[in-house]
Amino acid sequence: MRRPSITLRLTLLFALTSALVLVALGSFLKYAVERHFEQQDLQELTGKLELTRHALGRVHDQAGLDDLPQHLGDALVGHHGLSVTIVDDQGVVWFASAGAHHPRPPVEVLAKAAGDGRIETMTVRMDGRALRCIVARATVGIAGKPPFSVILALDIEHHMAFTRMFDRAIWLSVAIGILLAGLLGWFAARRGLAPLRAMAELAHGISASQLDRRLPTEAVPRELIEPVTAFNGMLSRLEDSFKRLSDFSSDLAHELRTPISNLMTQTQVALAQARSAEAYREILYSSMEEYDRLARMIGDMLFLAKADHGLIVPRRETVDLAAEVAGLFEFYDALAESHGVHLALAGQAAVAGDKLMLRRALSNLISNAIRHTPPEGTISVQIEACGTDRVCIAVGNPGTPIPPEHLPRLFERFYRVDASRQRGGEGAGLGLAITQSIVAAHRGTLTVHSDAERTRFDIVLPRAETSADAGT
């Protein structure tokens, strides 16, 4: 599944963060406003309660008590939206303030008024209006008279209306805020990712013919320096491989052109006039030799191509290197003799590897050495353990030194030290490349040293890992 885009993710993140902050802030404001109104209401109600209690407390006789409603009525006149109800212990309404148009709290709420002198506060809804009520006991100054219950109710509908409007305003601004934050996030992400798009555009423009192009590191934000550097590194490696590949292709074309051109010329000349059967046969033989060379070259190329793709997987068997070299010496015995060259083997060791491949690798080195050793020279192969886990094989021969500038390129395909050298019996210049591929497939290294007296190829191979592995 595709991951959501960075822009979308940033946009959502911005929106979510601002939603959280704004909702928290809105809720807090709403709470604070409501608290404020409640405080205000209670303060007023408590004031009136005190007034009422005080009036009741000052009454000392029945007459005073009878006058009190009138008195209270006067005292409470002008308190808009306030209603006062006084109920006696029998539950009978003893006093109700003027302002009948204000809804009164149900008398049942009295049941809630506790007898311990506490002040009960509550909010009730009556006839579609909100009332904030407090209920409390109030003692009359006449001895033996049971205390009254005083119910004070304040119409807070205008507060509620304000709160509702405030709510709406808050939630609207929260919604707008979230939207804005989201937009801002989207915009910021687009802006922030612009260097990436610029990179992509540059990358789009790079094709095989422009592998030398690089993305500028100085123009990108610091966060992108690392990916841009990595990208440039990849380009460098690609360029390098690509160059080698195209060098290889052109070498290949060149190598193929010579024998094909020989074959064509030869055949055309042959066909230009009638010849004896013997002459035709001679031409066919000659062609056969060219074909043979081509076939061998193609085989070698295939091997190298597979090695390049990691398809050469050596078997792991115990290979007695000294025995392999001895076998190769027998094979090359006649050739060495005809060159007047001696072969010498010293040391022995075993590695875990592919017998056939290692033999091929060593064979190439030995045949190479025979070609370049002057008569009466001795080619020496030295096998020894080096360190605890490696085996070193040195194939050395006396001869003209290889100029140092050629050494690093010696293992390249088709590379020849002497560019003008006739191909003669020599291979196509792939032998050392194949040897190196085989050694690399065995996780070993191949190096070459050349001085005035000797040229020496050194193979270092990991030794048979563990005895348990060696046999498999």
Next chain:
Amino acid sequence: MKILIVEDEPKTGDYLRQGLSEAGFVADLARTGPDGLHLGVTGDYDLAILDVMLPGLDGWRLLQGLRAEGKQMPVLFLTARDQLEDRVKGLELGADDYLVKPFAFAELLARVRTLLRRGKPKEATDTLRAGDLELDLMRRRVVRSGRRIDLTAKEFALLELLLRRRGEVLPRSLIASQVWDMNFDSDTNVIEVAMRRLRAKIDDDFEPKLIRTVRGMGYVLEEPEPD
């Protein structure tokens, strides 16, 4: 000896048939997998040469089909791919040998003869002979015209191979593989030099010459036809 060839590449198929016919075999050619299977099942062949990539039915399936019908003749595969897996797969399915294109016809011919000879008893003799040349396998001695010739162990093995397969052209790669166990394309010059040395010992001082170079193909040991 009847040989079935199944090969879809027209030129290759035609030349294989021609070459094998001229080498003295009766060769039939099928160009598709199903045709090949039909011929292989109905005909009575001593050997089959199968291309791996075939239209209709690939070489592996064709081989399975033949074996399922109880045909046990040796099978040699030809393939353009020299992948190890192909080789393993072919050998698991019961292929007897394997040649990677491009191959030399001499090589194919030598392999075909090897396969056809397989299972038959070796020449039950201690001595191999060609004209006045004698090779004593027990005492590892070579005598020509009554004269003892000293050979190295590998020269002896080389001469034994040539004698056992006298009259057959042996390609260099086959010689390298059979005598020195070098199973890869090596410097063919090596075989030439080795052969020259052997000839210096057994042919140079004698008449008639027994070992002959067949240019572009390999070497053959035979007694020349008396003129």
